[in-house]
Amino acid sequence: MPKPDILVTKPMLPIVEQQLDAEFTVHRLYDAEDEQTMLAEVGGRIRGVALSWWQVNEAFLKQLPNAEIVASFGVGYDHVDTDACLAANVMVTHTPDVLSEEVADTAIGLLLMTVRELGQAERWLRDGNWAENGAYPLTQATMQGRTLGIFGLGRIGKSIARRAESFGLKVAYHGRSRQDGVDYRFHASLVALAAACDTLMVVAPGTPETRHAVNAEVLKALGPTGIVINIGRGSVIDETALTEALEKGTIYGAGLDVFEEEPCRPERLMKLPRVTLLPHVGSASQATRNAMGQLVVDNLKSWFSTGRPLTAVPELKQK
Ligand code: GLV
Ligand code: GLV
Secondary structure (H helix, E strand, C coil): CCCCEEEECCCCCHHHHHHHHHHCEEEEHHHCCCHHHHHHHHHHHEEEEEECCCCECHHHHHCCCCCCEEEECCCCCCCECHHHHHHCCCEEECCCCCCHHHHHHHHHHHHHHHHHCHHHHHHHHHCCHHHHHCCCCCCCCCCCCCEEEEECCCHHHHHHHHHHHHCCCEEEEECCCCCCCCCCEECCCHHHHHHHCCEEEECCCCCCCCCCCECHHHHHHHCCCCEEEECCCHHHECHHHHHHHHHHCCCCEEEECCCCCCCCCCHHHHCCCCEEECCCCCCCCHHHHHHHHHHHHHHHHHHHHHCCCCCECHHHCCC
């Protein structure tokens, strides 16, 4: 049997690239001098895509008429038009589960950094302020007594909730629906959740429905002691509304790992005192990224040997 031809859109981890080379005939879009020329040449042979940092839409799929599967790196797949894939009979997989604990750890770290201003305090020491000007100012916020409102209680959200409970925080949530067997208090709207908590943890995926769900009204409901943490997708928060709320002090602070545009240098946010900014590092340890890459390889291998994927995205699971 000839090896299936696959397309790799952007460089993947060495452990992934080696396995892809061993299992498949690999075409590297990122090596092409001209992407369109390369797609025109080999597009018809491609049966699978190992995907990262690339938009999959109808136009792209048209260039790959024999594609059977798009194996996307990452749990979020907002860069993949799943309707177009369904219409073109293309399976889509992502890499859930293997990153949940890592992202939950990062979320709690970001929360602690934001509440206790740990990044700012560290910079205080590095800048010589401790030696020259004395102690870092007392933080007006503390973890104790906070109520964490989780927007998106999926696998990552639940891992965050478990950690939050061990810190003594109360936990509530909002999502598409109340979940059976979950004891945390459910709120039917995001505004209601924000009004009932002082710490909003955004874990929801980036979809048309969640776009700018955290808007001025939600931030107002969160109130002046409110802290927003975003470990999900930048598009879920109206970043302009958030920046304005922080500038006016209508909320207390924010910790962001994701942004509307990435990569970015968010100048207005960088000027604010109680904001922690991370460069989308939620899952970014070598071990976790290797596990995610392995799942991309394993999805492709499974598909071409059994006709079944391992971790299809929910929209394509019935296939
Ligand atoms: C990272 O943001 C992911 O979706 O895995
Ligand atoms: C989303 O994650 C939900 O809980 O519906």
